[in-house]
Amino acid sequence: MHPGPTDPEGARRRGPGRPRGITSEGREARERLYRAALELVAERGFEATTLRDVAAREGVSAGLLYRYFPSKRAVLLALYDELSAKLAARAARPRPGTWRRRFGDALRTSLAVLGPHREALRSALPALLGGGGEGIFAPATRFSRERVQGVFSEAVRGASDAPGELADALGRALYLAQLAVILFWILDRTDGQRATDELVALAERLLAPIALALRFQRGRAALLRVDALVRAALLGGE
Amino acid sequence: MHPGPTDPEGARRRGPGRPRGITSEGREARERLYRAALELVAERGFEATTLRDVAAREGVSAGLLYRYFPSKRAVLLALYDELSAKLAARAARPRPGTWRRRFGDALRTSLAVLGPHREALRSALPALLGGGGEGIFAPATRFSRERVQGVFSEAVRGASDAPGELADALGRALYLAQLAVILFWILDRTDGQRATDELVALAERLLAPIALALRFQRGRAALLRVDALVRAALLGGE
Numbered sequence: 001m002h003p004g005p006t007d008p009e010g011a012r013r014r015g016p017g018r019p020r021g022i023t024s025e026g027r028e029a030r031e032r033l034y035r036a037a038l039e040l041v042a043e044r045g046f047e048a049t050t051l052r053d054v055a056a057r058e059g060v061s062a063g064l065l066y067r068y069f070p071s072k073r074a075v076l077l078a079l080y081d082e083l084s085a086k087l088a089a090r091a092a093r094p095r096p097g098t099w100r101r102r103f104g105d106a107l108r109t110s111l112a113v114l115g116p117h118r119e120a121l122r123s124a125l126p127a128l129l130g131g132g133g134e135g136i137f138a139p140a141t142r143f144s145r146e147r148v149q150g151v152f153s154e155a156v157r158g159a160s161d162a163p164g165e166l167a168d169a170l171g172r173a174l175y176l177a178q179l180a181v182i183l184f185w186i187l188d189r190t191d192g193q194r195a196t197d198e199l200v201a202l203a204e205r206l207l208a209p210i211a212l213a214l215r216f217q218r219g220r221a222a223l224l225r226v227d228a229l230v231r232a233a234l235l236g237g238e
Numbered sequence: 239m240h241p242g243p244t245d246p247e248g249a250r251r252r253g254p255g256r257p258r259g260i261t262s263e264g265r266e267a268r269e270r271l272y273r274a275a276l277e278l279v280a281e282r283g284f285e286a287t288t289l290r291d292v293a294a295r296e297g298v299s300a301g302l303l304y305r306y307f308p309s310k311r312a313v314l315l316a317l318y319d320e321l322s323a324k325l326a327a328r329a330a331r332p333r334p335g336t337w338r339r340r341f342g343d344a345l346r347t348s349l350a351v352l353g354p355h356r357e358a359l360r361s362a363l364p365a366l367l368g369g370g371g372e373g374i375f376a377p378a379t380r381f382s383r384e385r386v387q388g389v390f391s392e393a394v395r396g397a398s399d400a401p402g403e404l405a406d407a408l409g410r411a412l413y414l415a416q417l418a419v420i421l422f423w424i425l426d427r428t429d430g431q432r433a434t435d436e437l438v439a440l441a442e443r444l445l446a447p448i449a450l451a452l453r454f455q456r457g458r459a460a461l462l463r464v465d466a467l468v469r470a471a472l473l474g475g476e
Contacts, residue, residue, distance in 0.1 A: 047285055047364075126285075126364030129425065137425065180418065187367065187375065188471040195471035198463075205460050209447035222443050225436075233426040233433035 030068045033058060037075045042119035046072065046127055076124055077140060079117065084144040086113045091151045099159035100207045103174050106155045107200050110148075110178055111185060118193075122186050136179065137234045149175045163214055169227035170214070176230060268306045271296060275313045280357035284310065284365055314362055315378060317355065322382040324351045329389045337397035338445045341412050344393045345438050348386075348416055349423060356431075360424050374417065375472045387413045401452055407465035408452070414468060 037054045044053075051072060055065040069075050091109045094102050114121060121128070128136050136145065153171030156162060163170055185196040213219030275292045282291075289310060293303040307313050329347045332340050352359060359366070366374050374383065391409030394400060401408055423434040451457030 125367055129363055129367075129421075183367075184471065189474060190470050193471075195467040199467050199471075202460065202463060202467075205456070206464070209451035209457065212450075213447035218443070219447065222440065225440060226444070229433040229437050229440075232428050233422065233431075233437075236427060 029060075029064075033060070033065055033068055034075065034078055037069065037072075038079065038117065038120050041072075041075070041123055042117070045123035046076075046120075047123075073127070076127060077144075079120070080136075080141055080144040083113055083117070084147040087151055088147050091154075094155055094158060096158075096160060098161045098211075099156045099163070099170065099174075100204045100211060102155035102159050103152070103177075103207070104200060104203045106151050106174075107178055107181060107203060110151075110182070111196065111200070114182065114185075118186065121182075125186060137236070139236065148178075152178060161211070163220075166214065166220055166223060169223050172227055172230065173223065176234075267298075267302075271298070271303055271306055272313065272316055275307065275310075276317065276355065276358050279310075279313070279361055280355070283361035284314075284358075285361070311365070314365060315382075317358070318374075318379055318382040321351055321355070322385040325389055326385050329392075332393055332396060334396075334398060336399045336449075337394045337401070337408065337412075338442045338449060340393035340397050341390070341415075341445070342438060342441045344389050344412075345416055345419060345441060348389075348420070349434065349438070352420065352423075356424065359420075363424065375474070377474065386416075390416060399449070401458075404452065404458055404461060407461055410465055410468065411461065414472075 033054065036058045037049070037051070040049045040054055040057065049072065051065055051069060052062050055062045058065075069078070087110055090113065091106050094105060097105075135141065149172060152175040153168060156167045156171045156174065181196065181200065184199065185193050188196045190196075210219075214223060271292065274296045275287070275289070278287045278292055278295065287310065289303055289307060290300050293300045296303075307316070325348055328351065329344050332343060335343075373379065387410060390413040391406060394405045394409045394412065419434065419438065422437065423431050426434045428434075448457075452461060
């Protein structure tokens, strides 16, 4: 039994010209298949999972599944979209404070949002870091990426010690620092990844020398230089 | 035509009880198959390469290949062994100077050694970062890992500003910083990865605030804390 865009009722309500899959049955079917795909990726790994297996497990035709997710890549893109939206919503009203403290808050929120998907993310790491279109720096993921970057930019811009015209560059640097922490968390072998929690708790102290350096012309120049390199190397000049 | 441990001449010279593959023909065959495997990995990607394809390309039986490399993992382990030995040899006599400058030198040497294998490393990134036994933090790679760590520890210990009892912790931190730079280099989309070269050239300046922080008790305590977390999380308590 699968409700969704193939049933005639749904098709009639949708009417001609209306995109497929936006009826509530369509949304439900899409959501169910999406969750099933993520579960299978978490169990078997991204490489070993096929959309055919997902369809079989849910008892739907591969054709129906492909209508919602034409490729495994589409599942990852949907996950990126879902998680970045959650992060943006939960981090919408940051506490007042220094940028270091607000960065720590944003980092904790980010890890809390990713938490339930650690296994899926671990197994998709190759794809996320790879050259394919589903990678964290690929053009196709730009919308989600900028949503996440926005959270870290806002942590800097609204801070009590916001560094003026450096705010954008610092926000991007903290966004990348976040990715490094996420990688650390995925690789973290301690129980419940408690080493990562402690690392985040230390973040404020670790960033103190950087905050100090940014008060001086040489430190500011170094940040701008690194920012230019990062944009050229990873973000394709964004 | 393949010389090596299967030919009766080689077997006779080797004598009973002598491990296979250490005759000069055996070494040559192993070397040839190893290079062919790396080439194929660079062309097709680590996941898509099978040892059977490597054997076919070199016109040897799969059985002969398996004798030298029982799995793809064994090829990666051999690569890690080769590259870590090269790095240790080339970095054996570091220039005198501060630890920041010596770190920059070690980093440049490391990237020069890895350079010819960038495509193979990129495609093996999942395996290198994954939970399998060929990962950069897996027990099976401990010997090679410690050889590389040794280069970075030595950069600190022999420096004009060696930070006494912190040298080991700082050496490990710089070893990890090196891995982050290698990841950046693998992802770097600029021509000839010139952004990475510039980043390395900037390294001395970027580390200045850290060097300053390490002169104070709080900075030293933070480094030791981070070192303990890294060892627990990534190195399995090494």
